[in-house]
Amino acid sequence: MGNCPFCKQRVDIKEVKTEERGKGFIEKEKMYICPHCEAILGFAMKMR
Numbered sequence: 001m002g003n004c005p006f007c008k009q010r011v012d013i014k015e016v017k018t019e020e021r022g023k024g025f026i027e028k029e030k031m032y033i034c035p036h037c038e039a040i041l042g043f044a045m046k047m048r
Helices: none
Strands: 018-024 025-033 040-047
Touching: none
Parallel strands: none
Antiparallel strands: 018 025, 025 040
16 A cells, blocks of 8 residues: 555555544544554545
8 A cells, every 4th residue: 555654664455443433323434543653644534
C-alpha cells in the first residue's frame, strides 16, 4: 500500500487497525491506525 508518514514503515491495507464509533445505524465514523506506531492515518464517515 504505502508508508506511514510518521514511522516510515511499510503499511498494507490488510494490516491497518480500525476503530469504529457511531450513533446507532445512522452515522458511523471509522479511524484508520498504523499497526506499527499506532498513529492515526485517517478518518472516514458513513451516513445512511
